[in-house]
Amino acid sequence: MSISASKIESPIGDRPVSDMLEQVRFGQSLTDAEALTLLTVEEESMADLCQVAAGLRDQGKGRVVTFSPKVFIPLTRLCRDYCGYCTFRQEPASAETLYLSPEEVLAVASAGQQLGCTEALFTLGERPEQKYSEAKDWLERRGYATTLEYLADMCKLVLNETLLLPHANPGTMSRREMAALQPYNPSMGLMLESTSEKLYATGGPHEFAPSKRPRVRLRTTEIAGELGIPFTSGILIGIGDSRRDRVESLLAIRRLHQTYGHIQEMIIQNFRAKPDTPMSNSADATSAEMLWTVAVARILLGPNINIQVPPNLSAQDYQIYLDAGINDWGGVSPLTIDYVNPEAPWPGLSDLRDRTLAMGFELRPRLPVYPEYFVNTDQYLPTALRAKAIALADGDGYVKGGMQRYVSSN
Numbered sequence: 117m118s119i120s121a122s123k124i125e126s127p128i129g130d131r132p133v134s135d136m137l138e139q140v141r142f143g144q145s146l147t148d149a150e151a152l153t154l155l156t157v158e159e160e161s162m163a164d165l166c167q168v169a170a171g172l173r174d175q176g177k178g179r180v181v182t183f184s185p186k187v188f189i190p191l192t193r194l195c196r197d198y199c200g201y202c203t204f205r206q207e208p209a210s211a212e213t214l215y216l217s218p219e220e221v222l223a224v225a226s227a228g229q230q231l232g233c234t235e236a237l238f239t240l241g242e243r244p245e246q247k248y249s250e251a252k253d254w255l256e257r258r259g260y261a262t263t264l265e266y267l268a269d270m271c272k273l274v275l276n277e278t279l280l281l282p283h284a285n286p287g288t289m290s291r292r293e294m295a296a297l298q299p300y301n302p303s304m305g306l307m308l309e310s311t312s313e314k315l316y317a318t319g320g321p322h323e324f325a326p327s328k329r330p331r332v333r334l335r336t337t338e339i340a341g342e343l344g345i346p347f348t349s350g351i352l353i354g355i356g357d358s359r360r361d362r363v364e365s366l367l368a369i370r371r372l373h374q375t376y377g378h379i380q381e382m383i384i385q386n387f388r389a390k391p392d393t394p395m396s397n398s399a400d401a402t403s404a405e406m407l408w409t410v411a412v413a414r415i416l417l418g419p420n421i422n423i424q425v426p427p428n429l430s431a432q433d434y435q436i437y438l439d440a441g442i443n444d445w446g447g448v449s450p451l452t453i454d455y456v457n458p459e460a461p462w463p464g465l466s467d468l469r470d471r472t473l474a475m476g477f478e479l480r481p482r483l484p485v486y487p488e489y490f491v492n493t494d495q496y497l498p499t500a501l502r503a504k505a506i507a508l509a510d511g512d513g514y515v516k517g518g519m520q521r522y523v524s525s526n
């Protein structure tokens with residue numbers, strides 16, 4: 117299929133929002149053109165929008181909400197790109213380390229295993245060897261031509277030496293690079309962020325980040341589909357994107373998922389301004405726009421997709437997104453910080469359980485690959501990887517031992 121980050125040419129329809137929501141209530145999804153009507157939802161229709169979205173979630177996911185107990189492994193913080201909101205990237209001269217060594221990777225993963233973690237999230241900068249000779253030399257001295265080659269070996273190490281399952285999130289990837297990572301990763305991820313063109317225009321947050329061009333990111337997402345890799349995507353809210361940009365981003369992901377069925381989850385992440393970045397004076401995404409986006413994501417992507425909001429980025433009231441149709445809190449670590457948002461500590465797991473319960477849901481730990489991609493199907497995971505996932509899971513495909521592994525019941 118051709119990659120499309122296409123603009124929807126149709127004007128916003130003249131049918132009222134209530135008609136569209138009724139259509140969804142009766143089980144009929146919205147066309148791309150009909151989706152545009154949701155742009156006009158105003159405050160007085162928000163409760164209806166959220167109710168329809170939450171109903172779809174209940175239909176597809178019941179009253180179970182999940183999280184992935186993880187360790188965060190920042191394999192390298194060097195990056196060839198510059199994004200206007202990022203505090204993760206470091207320059208070689210001031211970086212704590214150019215790359216984590218195999219021993220350091222294994223030490224974090226093993227410490228996480230002691231705490232019951234089942235996901236090793238590898239998040240790293242984009243192809244730093246293309247910009248920095250220090251990175252290229254470091255890799256060459258160890259026999260690697262690229263960061264992604266080193267990543268594949270580190271994923272293999274964690275997979276073979278610990279009880280954790282890797283989830284690689286290294287930026288854009290070619291088919292060859294993804295195929296090399298596939299035997300060691302039951303899922304991989306790449307945030308789409310946004311299909312908006314103005315974000316990479318002059319002055320936009322992605323002006324100096326070629327890897328953030330939507331076509332490149334959609335192509336990586338499409339290759340994952342062609343290879344049958346369960347894949348995490350997501351959009352970033354509040355970086356200069358409009359409601360229309362968000363709808364177009366969600367529809368681009370919907371098109372890929374309709375073709376390949378591989379989008380295991382969609383993250384709806386709110387921008388938070390950080391000091392010492394070009395966007396330090398930009399306003400944070402509001403919870404009202406987050407609620408609208410979460411509900412629209414559920415309505416456009418349907419009852420069966422997993423939709424996640426990171427709880428540490430809305431610490432005061434993250435539970436409100438349950439009312440807009442989410443069913444997952446993403447990776448939460450009892451050990452490592454969120455290196456991308458170091459100012460935002462993870463909630464304690466008992467807090468997460470209690471707030472989820474108070475909203476009428478059961479919290480269950482999951483693996484980095486969702487049950488629907490390995491329990492009753494051998495379509496996605498290589499045989500050995502599927503066997504390990506099954507060994508770590510209970511009969512429903514969630515982490516064996518459940519919440520009792522992490523918090524005492526009270």
Ligand code: SF4
Nearest residue numbers: 195197198199202241
């Ligand atoms: S957000 Fe990612 S791609 Fe952008 S500068 Fe930071 S590490 Fe690099």
